Amino acid sequence: MLYIDCPYCGKRAHEEFTYIGDATKKRPDGAEKNDPAWVDYVYTRDNPRGPHLELWHHGLGCREVVKVLRNILTHEILGAGRPADDIPLPETETKP
Amino acid sequence: MADAVILARRSALAGILQPGDHGANRFDGPGIHLTERTPFSVVQIEARADTAPALADALEAATGTAPSLTPNQSAGTGRPRILGTGTGRWLVVEPEHRDLAAYLRGALPDTVAITDLSHARTVLRLSGRDTRTLLAKGCAIDMHASAFLADTSRMTGLFHAACLIDCRSAEPVFDIYVHRSYAVHLFEALLDGALEYGCRIA
Numbered sequence: 001m002l003y004i005d006c007p008y009c010g011k012r013a014h015e016e017f018t019y020i021g022d023a024t025k026k027r028p029d030g031a032e033k034n035d036p037a038w039v040d041y042v043y044t045r046d047n048p049r050g051p052h053l054e055l056w057h058h059g060l061g062c063r064e065v066v067k068v069l070r071n072i073l074t075h076e077i078l079g080a081g082r083p084a085d086d087i088p089l090p091e092t093e094t095k096p
Numbered sequence: 097m098a099d100a101v102i103l104a105r106r107s108a109l110a111g112i113l114q115p116g117d118h119g120a121n122r123f124d125g126p127g128i129h130l131t132e133r134t135p136f137s138v139v140q141i142e143a144r145a146d147t148a149p150a151l152a153d154a155l156e157a158a159t160g161t162a163p164s165l166t167p168n169q170s171a172g173t174g175r176p177r178i179l180g181t182g183t184g185r186w187l188v189v190e191p192e193h194r195d196l197a198a199y200l201r202g203a204l205p206d207t208v209a210i211t212d213l214s215h216a217r218t219v220l221r222l223s224g225r226d227t228r229t230l231l232a233k234g235c236a237i238d239m240h241a242s243a244f245l246a247d248t249s250r251m252t253g254l255f256h257a258a259c260l261i262d263c264r265s266a267e268p269v270f271d272i273y274v275h276r277s278y279a280v281h282l283f284e285a286l287l288d289g290a291l292e293y294g295c296r297i298a
Contacts, residue, residue: 001236008167008183009251013236016253060253062167062182 005080008062014077016060022046023053023067023083049073050093055083107134108218108279115298119291127226127293130286133219135192137176138273139200140185140211148184151208158203159188170249170262179249179262187213187260187273218279222286223269226293231261231270233289241266255285 002014022045028037046052052072055065069079069087079087107113109132117126143151149165156162161172163186171178176190190196197212204210222230232239234255244250249262259282260273274282287295 010168012252015236060258061251063251064182 002075002077004056004058004066004068004077006058006061006064006066007080007082007085008064009058012058012061014056016058017056017066018059020055020057020065023055024089047072048093051078051090053087053089105135105215107132108276109283112280113283113297116296118287118295118297120294122294125294126224126296128222128224128230128290128295129298130283130290130295131221131298133191133221133271136214136217136219137188137190137192137194137196138213138217138219139188139197140181140209140213141188141200141204142182142185142209142211143207145184147207151184151204154204154208155186155188158200168248168250170247174264177262179260181251181260189219189273216276217273218276218282220272220274220279220283220286221264221269222272223267224293224296226290227268227270230286230289230293234285235261241268255282257282 003011004014004017005011025041028041032038050071050073052070054068054070056068058064058066065083067081067083067085067087068077069089070077081087113132141151141155152163152165155178159176161176161178163178164171164180167180169180174190176188176196179187179189181187188196188200192214197210201210228239228241228244231254235252237250237252238244244263246263246266249260251260253259254261254272257274257278262271262273264271272282
């Protein structure tokens with residue numbers, strides 16, 4: 001069982017959450033006509049072997065979006081906060 | 097309230113919630129007591145997170161009960177009781193004796209979103225010595241008396257249905273708010289889980 005420390009509800013099992021996606025992508029300005037900017041926003045994703053910033057939706061709880069730092073290789077939850085929170089992303093990859 | 101007759105609600109559990117004793121016949125009496133609280137007013141109020149403290153003050157002036165800005169903390173003795181369900185969002189609940197939503201609309205600022213959920217929620221009251229064990233069967237959060245204290249509430253999943261669980265007292269007494277369309281599922285799951293302790297439905 002993975003536990004995510006929801007900023008409103010407290011520590012909850014990951015079954016209460018739904019994965020949304022990568023939290024590092026910033027939506028381009030609506031007036032942006034440059035296709036590569038949109039392609040990058042919609043499709044291009046890193047697949048890091050290690051820590052990854054992502055958004056989860058706490059559907060069976062406060063129904064808020066939670067920003068989670070999770071190690072993709074080990075599934076360890078390294079931190080959580082509100083979407084506007086600045087959670088530093090470690091640069092290191094995890095060795096298998 | 098001229099429309100009281102038209103607005104009379106039919107319980108989602110009408111014909112399903114059968115009063116009486118179910119399951120094990122224990123020498124020390126049933127371990128679970130289950131009732132539906134109806135008619136019951138449930139009104140959601142919501143404001144932007146930055147105006148939440150102002151809303152809390154307005155709510156205290158309007159109802160005499162100050163909502164807690166601390167997550168998971170309930171407030172009030174029941175007339176009304178105010179439960180936090182998210183940042184800047186509360187449920188104001190009480191046994192129905194007035195049009196609570198209309199009253200709050202008149203008493204709170206226009207910037208507050210007020211939604212009457214009385215028809216959309218079913219409220220079950222669970223009590224008895226085995227209540228925490230029963231809830232733990234369908235819920236991943238810690239139900240122990242040292243972790244789930246009186247006058248705290250949790251939004252969570254209970255038997256996979258989204259619920260608000262409010263601990264009214266440490267005896268224990270719990271109120272469970274569930275979406276109306278999941279009421280039958282939740283009731284059947286709770287009753288099935290309660291059979292081994294003995295369940296008295298009133």
